[in-house]
Amino acid sequence: MVVYNSTEEARKEFKKDKFATNNGVKLEELTEDYSLCSLELNDNHKNAYGGVMGGAIFTLADFAFATLSNNIHSLTVAQSVNITYLSAPKGNKLFAKATCRKNGRTTSIINVDVYDDTGRDVALFIGTGFKLEKK
Template sequence: MNENTAGVEYFEKDAFARELGVELLEVGPGRARVRLPTPSGRKNGLGTVHGAVIFALADIAFATACNSHGQTAIGVQANIAYLAPAGDGPIEARATELSRGRKLATYEVRVLDAEERLLASFQGTAYLR
């Protein structure tokens, strides 16, 4: 597995991403972009997209990006800040590698709506095996 195919291969094996209906838009070494086209059926009690759905989308982007180098990477820490409510349209998560050492890598994920409004900011750390 090389850096050109590792992220795609990882995403294709992600059964949870498939179950949610997440689409892979772009992947490359240390980065990934995924979209959930119809989050409207996954609302919380306030009528907005559930935070767990937003977290899951960010986590899928994170996992895809950190496994894009062809080396197994396992998330060991993640946190998220919810900044704005998501409506009925598609939401997208964009993961970018901030640092990568011998054993740890850190990523930033931005979750946006169709108007490019920042909905959430996620940061995760992966252990590299």
């Protein structure tokens, strides 16, 4: 069952996710099958050596995980997550596409592929969502 009737409805709800949204993460698309989020990179996302901070990449992936898992079942919280950084971004914008690998009775497994606007694979995030009782 899909929770949000539109991407715009989900955007309004997830504006409350201040850490991600204040750092530039945007929800581009949300369907019953996937979530697509983006992050326009700037100096605020860089580490001391000029590369993109791992936390910025993680935040983007976590936001994509949250939007999809909560569209599948509200309220869902992260039970366990893992991220593997594959390559340093070369582009100016990052994308995170979340897809549901398994939607069980009490948990969901969400895969998030993070890539840049040049098509370069940046990270693979796998999250287990724990479905809380509906209110």
